[in-house]
Amino acid sequence: MRSARLSTNSYxxxxxxxxxxxxxxxxxxxxxxxxxxxxxxxxLMSREVNYIGLKNFxxxxxxxxxxxxxxxxxxxxxLNFIPQIGIALLLSAxxxxxxxxxxxxxxxxALFFLPNLLMPAAVAALFFSLFSYYGPxxxxxxxxxxxSEAMHYLQDVTTTRGLVIFIQWWMWFGQTAIxxxxxxxxxxxxLYEAAMVDGASSAQMFTRITLPLLKPILIFVFxxxxxxxxxxxxxxxxxxxxRGSPASSIMTNNILMYLKFSSSKGHLAFASSVxxxxxxxxxxxxxxxxxxxxxxxGGSNGKSRSERVATLERxxxxx
Amino acid sequence: xxxxxxxxxYAMRALVYAxxxxxxxxxxxxxxxxxxxxxxxxxxxxxxxxxxxxxxLLENYHILQSKGLNMGRGFANSxxxxxxxxxIAVYFALLTAYGLxxxxxxxxxxxxxxxxxxxxIPMQFSIVGFYHYMSRLGLTDNYAALxxxxxxxxxxxxxxxxxxxxVVVRELIDAARIDGSSELGIFHKVxxxxxxxxxxxxxxxxxVAAWNNFFNAFILISSLDKYTLPxxxxxxxxxxxxxxxxxxxxxxxxxxxxxxxxxxxxxRFIISGIAMGALKE
Numbered sequence: 001m002r003s004a005r006l007s008t009n010s011y012x013x014x015x016x017x018x019x020x021x022x023x024x025x026x027x028x029x030x031x032x033x034x035x036x037x038x039x040x041x042x043x044l045m046s047r048e049v050n051y052i053g054l055k056n057f058x059x060x061x062x063x064x065x066x067x068x069x070x071x072x073x074x075x076x077x078x079l080n081f082i083p084q085i086g087i088a089l090l091l092s093a094x095x096x097x098x099x100x101x102x103x104x105x106x107x108x109x110a111l112f113f114l115p116n117l118l119m120p121a122a123v124a125a126l127f128f129s130l131f132s133y134y135g136p137x138x139x140x141x142x143x144x145x146x147x148s149e150a151m152h153y154l155q156d157v158t159t160t161r162g163l164v165i166f167i168q169w170w171m172w173f174g175q176t177a178i179x180x181x182x183x184x185x186x187x188x189x190x191l192y193e194a195a196m197v198d199g200a201s202s203a204q205m206f207t208r209i210t211l212p213l214l215k216p217i218l219i220f221v222f223x224x225x226x227x228x229x230x231x232x233x234x235x236x237x238x239x240x241x242x243r244g245s246p247a248s249s250i251m252t253n254n255i256l257m258y259l260k261f262s263s264s265k266g267h268l269a270f271a272s273s274v275x276x277x278x279x280x281x282x283x284x285x286x287x288x289x290x291x292x293x294x295x296x297x298g299g300s301n302g303k304s305r306s307e308r309v310a311t312l313e314r315x316x317x318x319x
Numbered sequence: 320x321x322x323x324x325x326x327x328x329y330a331m332r333a334l335v336y337a338x339x340x341x342x343x344x345x346x347x348x349x350x351x352x353x354x355x356x357x358x359x360x361x362x363x364x365x366x367x368x369x370x371x372x373x374x375x376l377l378e379n380y381h382i383l384q385s386k387g388l389n390m391g392r393g394f395a396n397s398x399x400x401x402x403x404x405x406x407i408a409v410y411f412a413l414l415t416a417y418g419l420x421x422x423x424x425x426x427x428x429x430x431x432x433x434x435x436x437x438x439x440i441p442m443q444f445s446i447v448g449f450y451h452y453m454s455r456l457g458l459t460d461n462y463a464a465l466x467x468x469x470x471x472x473x474x475x476x477x478x479x480x481x482x483x484x485x486v487v488v489r490e491l492i493d494a495a496r497i498d499g500s501s502e503l504g505i506f507h508k509v510x511x512x513x514x515x516x517x518x519x520x521x522x523x524x525x526x527v528a529a530w531n532n533f534f535n536a537f538i539l540i541s542s543l544d545k546y547t548l549p550x551x552x553x554x555x556x557x558x559x560x561x562x563x564x565x566x567x568x569x570x571x572x573x574x575x576x577x578x579x580x581x582x583x584x585x586x587r588f589i590i591s592g593i594a595m596g597a598l599k600e
Contacts, residue, residue, distance in 0.1 A: 008422070011502040015418025016430065018411050022471030026449075027442065034448030042451070087342070094335050099328050108339055110586045112346055117582055117589075119531040121549035122574045125556055126353050129567060136352060136368050143367070170346070175593060182594030223439065231443045234533045238553060254443065254534070261447055261538070268451055275444035282441055 038273035044266025056273035066274065068248055069256040070281070076161065076236070076252065077229030080168040085221065087169075088176035093206055095177075096184040098192060109181065112174030120171070124238035127167055128154070154240055157249040164236050164250050168229075176221055183217035184210060188309055213308055219293050223286045230282045233258070253278045350575070356565065357572035364564045375565055382566040390573055392544065393551040397530055397574075400462055400547055404529035405522045408469040409479075412521065413514055416479030417506050420487055431480070437473035443534065450538055460541045465532070475521055481595060482517035483510075520592040523585050527578060548574045 038056055040049050060066045091112070095105045102108070115123070131137050131153040138150040153159045187210065195205050211218075236250040243259065244251025251259075253274065261271035356364055359373040383390055419431055450459065458464045469475070487510070495505045511518075533549035540546065546554070555570045582589060 008496075008502070009424050010422075012418045012422030012424035012427065014502070015422070015506070016415050019415040019471050019476060022411070022468070023437075023473075026468035027437070027471055030445040030449035030452055031442075032448070033452050034445040037448055037451060090338075091342075094339075100332055100335060102332075102335060102339075106587075106590075108343070110590060111343055113586075113590065113593075114350065114579070114582065115346060117527055117531075117578050118350070119533070119549055119552070119574050119578070121531070121533040121552045122571045123349075125552050125567070126349060126571050128556065129356075129564065129571075130349060130352060134365060136356075136364075139367055170349075174346070178590055178593050227439060227441050231441050234549075238533075238556060257447070258538075261450075268447055272447045275447055279441060279444035282444075286439065 034272045034275055037269050038276045040269045042269040044268060052269075056270055057277065059270070060273055060277060065248065065251070065256060066277075069244075069251050069253050069274075070278075072161075072244070072248075072250060073230055073232060073252045076164055076168065076232065076250070077226065080165045080172070081222075081225055081229065084169050084173045084176055084225070085218075087173045088180050088221075091173075091177040092180035092184050093210065095181055097202065098189075098196075099202065109174065109178055113178060114174070115171045116175045118171075120234035121238055123167060123171065124235045127163060128239055131159075131163060155246050157246055160240065160246055161249050164239060167235050167239075168232070172225070176225070179217060179221055180214065183214050187213050191309070191312060209312065213312070215293070219289060222293075223289055226285060226289070227282055230278055350579075353568055353575065354572055356568035359565055359568075361562065361564045361566075364568075376569070379565040379569040382563050383570055386563070386566070388551060388554060388570070389544075390548075390551065390570060393546055393548045394573065396545060397548040400465055400536075401526050401529040403462070403466045404469050405526045407466055408472045408475045408525040409518050409522045411470045412472060412475035412479040413483070413511070413518060414506065415476045416483045417487075417510055419476075419480050420483045421489075421492065434473045434476050434480075438477050446535065446538055453539065459539055460545060462540075462545070464539045465529075465535055469525070469529075472525070475525060478521050478524075478592070478595070479514075479517065482521070483514065486513050486517065488513070516588075519585075520588045523581065523589055524592060527581070530578065 039051060039053060041052050041055075042049050091109070094100055095102055095109065129135055133150055133152055137153070138147070141147040142150055151159075153163065191209050192205055195209060200208070231254055232252045233254040236244060236252050237255050237258070240246070240250065242255075244255050257271050257274040257278070260267050260274060351370070355369060355372050357379060358376045359369065360375040360378060363369070363373055363375070380390075419427060449464075453459050453461075453464045491509050491513075492505055495509050500508065531549065532547075533553070536547050536550055537553070540550065552571060552574055555567050
């Protein structure tokens with residue numbers, strides 16, 4: 001018999017050990033390695049590696065392509081996010097509205113979500129085919145007389161960018177609507193009932209009850225979408241030639257990183273520095289969003305949903 | 320009698336359904352075109368649009384095969400990577416989550432907070448460092464580089480922890496301890512059966528993500544016989560298939576239809592899973 005049995009709780013370490021180990025090997029070390037590479041001149045071919053400090057970063061800031069990639073990523077993300085959150089708010093408000101009583105809500109949102117599950121690579125190739133010169137969209141446009149002659153959608157900066165924005169919107173509005181709807185259905189129904197008794201309109205209920213209580217979820221959607229948007233790759237990469245054509249108009253951060261990585265020299269160090277800068281930019285912006293949108297009333301930063309519900313109820317009682 | 324207030328609601332409802340139907344058409348048309356065109360010959364596709372499938376499915380498949388692109392192989396590769404990723408991610412996520420939910424130990428809170436942070440951090444930025452490191456280990460062009468990192472999937476652990484918190488029954492664990500089961504034995508024999516619905520939901524998400532993953536595979540895998548479907552899709556865009564529209568649509572449909580079938584069967588799980596992942600405040 002063992003004299004001292006291991007305390008049961010220390011088995012917790014046993015259970016989390018594989019995760020910690022896996023994280024160190026496959027998560028943390030690659031991060032360290034990326035940072036380390038970004039300070040060197042390593043290429044796929046190079047035998048010896050020299051430490052060159054921040055030279056890669058200096059070169060990046062002097063590189064028009066880098067600034068262009070960052071600008072494109074922001075532009076494409078912003079222009080897809082605004083209609084995405086707009087439509088999602090509208091859909092979730094309608095689906096949870098007590099007066100409207102929309103039928104088959106589950107079926108609608110299941111269908112709107114479908115594009116999100118499709119392989120982005122295949123979606124990009126699909127839209128490439130649909131919008132190619134001899135493709136179905138041109139056939140339809142010419143037959144119905146909308147266009148007098150077929151056009152090269154993917155050789156035009158505006159239509160190509162517009163298409164990437166549309167595809168991103170198409171793939172994500174349903175998912176955002178589901179998340180917002182989950183947040184809305186978690187709001188206690190008696191708040192709305194009380195407001196209805198007081199004669200509040202749908203719009204008033206939406207701006208006074210729904211939006212304030214939904215704030216944490218809106219921030220979550222905002223941040224995750226931004227983080228995803230800054231990593232955008234598959235759609236713009238496969239929609240045109242893999243270099244962000246026409247005129248680098250859909251070259252995003254990760255496409256640039258890939259181009260540096262796959263260039264004839266395989267410039268690993270330079271590609272790493274793109275990754276590091278994009279990471280810093282994304283993290284700073286994400287933290288900025290948390291900071292700007294934090295709760296300011298009463299100085300309590302992380303007010304929970306229940307506290308907020310209580311505040312609203314007090315306000316209601318006073319009115 | 321219908322009063323003004325009710326009339327307003329009726330008008331609003333009509334407007335809402337009009338918008339919903341418009342959105343539905345926009346959502347479905349591209350997918351429907353993909354599936355219909357996969358069954359039409361290139362000539363038919365060039366002649367005009369059609370809302371109904373045709374009869375050239377097999378013919379398109381033969382064209383697809385004849386150009387040297389082995390879709391069957393790609394399908395098998397993708398299936399292998401996706402299934403292995405799913406098993407690894409789900410098992411280790413539940414293991415970690417169980418450790419975090421059931422035991423009290425130092426650093427537990429820190430680790431839980433850290434995992435939330437990891438979910439938000441874009442790890443793709445370190446792909447070059449990951450590639451460089453894998454090439455030194457001789458693991459590039461090897462599925463292990465795609466699958467093994469899922470031992471430490473923060474998003475999966477996060478989901479697993481949310482789920483286990485709602486299903487763990489401490490009395491059952493204590494009873495099993497009294498019966499002399501080992502801690503790991505309790506996890507396998509008591510916890511796993513209880514966690515099956517959550518494991519299934521998590522599994523679907525991991526499967527879809529692994530099936531659709533292009534970027535990592537594109538960076539890490541280089542030999543043609545190891546290509547997964549998204550990499551073959553990228554090849555479909557090339558010159559070889561320039562004018563074989565039917566075959567291209569079919570190639571794309573092969574990658575997309577399995578996911579649509581999975582979704583048709585499990586949509587309830589998937590949608591509740593998304594809602595659950597977000598309500599995490």
